Amino acid sequence: MKTSRTQSAVGHAVLVAAALVALVPLIGVLLMALGSPQDVGGKVSIGSPHFSNFQVVWDQAQLPQALRTSLLISCAATVLTIVLSIPAGYAFASFRFPFRTLLFIVVLAGLMLPNESLIVPLFYDFRSVGINDSLWGVVMVETALSLAFGSFWMRSFFLTAPASIVDAARMDGANTFVILVRVLAPLARPQVLALAVLTFVWTWNDLLVPLVLLSGGQQITAPMTLAVFQGQHATNYAYLSAAALMTALPVIVVYAVLQRSFARGVLAGAIRE
């Protein structure tokens, strides 16, 4: 029944190694962030740490305003993506309707559209209807970009959802909507949380869409603040790394918080009623 001591030791060793591999380059980033702002080139050195870099970055990069804008865009896009993806995935997985496969492929293709070439026509389209420089325009585009994955991901869940639970609910006379809301959506919690984290991260880290769509206005998002430390020829790596860590912090917090509630759900054990 139980794994042996050796297996456990080997397994833990592999996991620790995997964590170290993830961490070492990030420690490099941290050391760069604490490095001397006078240094040129991406130098990683262990000297006296310059904690003041974080203060400088906070003051110079208009971070408070940018973090607020990013939070607004990311939360809105995440909520919208989830609200739209769950029914879309449900439709693809559980219903038969004309052109289902074709529509699924079309949605899947959305995962692959290179936004580098899309974003420019989008800018002109937005300008012609007067929604350039609007945060909601950015939210809608980010949502559309995440929806392809969201529908695909939720469809994968609904495809493998235990049939017996659904059957039981149907025998109780529940309609498709009740089954979705009362039975399937709660079961999908790990999937929904994963989707929420991903959408949030994608939206938060995306530079190109807000850069182009907010190009005329005065609003900036968190990744746009990194630009203050990147030059035409020279980059201030100490400030850049400090700023990157600070802009990544909210995402890490979101992940850690969501993960805890997610783990609590899992502890409850196997499916029973």
Next chain:
Amino acid sequence: MQDRPRGGPGRAYRARRRTVVRGIAAVSVAVLALAGCSSGSKGGSGTTTLLVQNGAGGATGLLAAYAKLNSQFEAAHPGVKIKFVTKSFDEVVSTAKLQLSGSHPPDVTQTNQGYQAMGTYAKAGLLTNLDEYAKKYNWVSRQSSKLLELNGHFSGDGVKMGEGPLWGISVTNAWIGLLMNKQLAAQLGIAAPPQTFAELERDLATAKAKGVVPFQFGSSNGEMPAWLLSELLLAKGGPDAVNDIVFHRNDPTLKSPTAQWAAETLKSWSDKGYFTPNYTAYKTDEAFSNFAKGKGLFDLAGSWLLPIPGTPEQTKNFTMVVFPSVSGGGPNAVAAGDMPWTIPTHSKHHDLAAEYINYISSEQSADVLLASGNLPSFAPADLDAQIAKANLPAPSQDSLKNGLSVINKGSPVPFIDWGAPDLYDAIKSGFESLASGSMSVDSFLSHLQDAFGPYVSSLK
């Protein structure tokens, strides 16, 4: 806790659903609240806000100088507030077209030089013709006509760089110079920086023979190959060898004897091992950083990379001089203004914008820029006193003096890759292939010409 990643979720799902719904509701409320806050903080009260966008991200010293100039400008213009938006060079270049053609561009913005940028915008009528303002404020007296042509003039059809109306004006300048480690040189028996190209090659050979890295080099981001090629063309063929290519004059070609000589020189330097070992793995700033650590006799550097880090004792061993020419004439160097300041056609405050540009390019501003170690467009009368006052390390002082002498007494020439949009990438990839031996000198030049020739004819 032992939270095992297995087992299906298993709580009463009604409770679960309530949590999810509550979570979504909470987030939505937060979002709405935030939206409320951010829309509430707008709106002004009788003041004029001038939105100024710059592409000087990363240049901490320069940005500090601008901050000072902005507050001086605001003090001199009651009721005017400068909103100074800093972006990276790449961001300004990549979004300029969208911004300028959009409904609310900045009132003043830096716009990149070149056919793809200023030329295209001038042709499309997206920039304000500054000729009247130039006359009103007498900008010709401030900057040499060479600098104004290089950075601000373009024919209205976007075809001829350096001719036609004035669309923008640069405020600071940068130049490409040769850094030398004087301490290493002395150890190698080299008394002074090279005055001619032959002396430079002799010094490189001496360093190589004695086991010192002759030339700190890094091709990873492509800048140094483009600079070195520009400097070599300039050294052999004089300013016109570069100007003809960039300004598309006199049937330019990169298959000229001068270009042949430059490519052969690049190849022979690489073959003789003059460049840093593994230079394909280094970027410009990494090569500079290695040079500053005392590795290498020479380095080709942009003036913006200075000051060299270190104590005055350490930095006094370095100097920055003009890359020597074959004939010994000069001083000529690759030197260009920062992205010129322009006024978009859809700017809301044209006259105020011009006044702002006039202010930051004025003589008073030159002093502020010089004090922060930046190279203004003209030398103040009391240059030496100003430089001494700025209290800069020795190599930075050399850079300011030599750079100003190129701009005012010699010939500043543009970067060769301004000649065509694909030229930069062609030089980078071609150079590495040439040096590794997978491309011959002839095919290297054809590779460059393919990126250049068709573009020149396409404009005609």
Next chain:
Amino acid sequence: MTLSLIRPRAQLRAGPRPVLRRSRLVPRFVGYLYLLPALAVYVLFLLAPFGHSVYLSFFSWDGISPHKYVGWANYRNALGSAEIRSAFVHAFVLITFYALLTTAVALVLVGIMGGLRVRGLVALRTILFLPYVIAPVVTGVAWRWLLSPDGPINGIFRTVGLGSWARPWLGNFNWALPSVGLIGTWMLYGLVMMLLLAGVQRIPLDLYEAARLDGANPVREFFAVTLPGVRQEIVVVLVLSTTAALRNFDLIYVTTQGGPGTTTEVPSWMVYRQAFFVGDLGKASALGVLLTAVILVLSLLILRPWKRS
């Protein structure tokens, strides 16, 4: 009611049936009601601009001047250029690292975690996810340091007596592309693991218990229970990481800028440069359409073998 009855393994492999598809109670068009809101957003904000971009691919346009119709010239030029063709080849090499290697590594990790009581799981997962969260402009710089000619990785090779393995990884004509690929693997493996774990969560514990009663060791248990259980997630993960491999221009931008020579040039980098720096939207759109076509074909290939039912 208990759901503890163990389904026969064969049925699990074939994948559970779509739930409501055959039901007579559900009219044919109800599916649309669920799909419509998402589809509307999707068509309006993604598909329409893509259509616009396809249209632009037949023109030469700098974004300001009038369009100039050029027919198929942009496509002919793209397909005729050896540089662009080799960029697509590079993209395929990157897919091997981003998608195949990453998924393999993540599956091993998930397999190990499935069989263990892991202490500090939340912390572990957060750590593994970090590489994906921090901006590539910065992690790329850290990797340049690790992989530099006199950086730590070469240092390790020299200390353990493998000095001949030391090389300028990102500046080497043969090793630059695999090095970028490995950085991609590093960025993605935590994310992929997280997605796979979300699938593992759903596998009923009973299946594991049944497997153990059958006397399965952890390895067999992994192949008999875990792997079939996360089949759908594997498909998603492969599609996602393939897409990431083809869109990785920001990593290329910080680490190699396409060099040395043209050995790490990839299509997305070229699209970006064409659209934003060279400024020919027609060419950029044509390249973008080609890239989309390639990814679409690849993804359908990934999806196909899994669609047995």
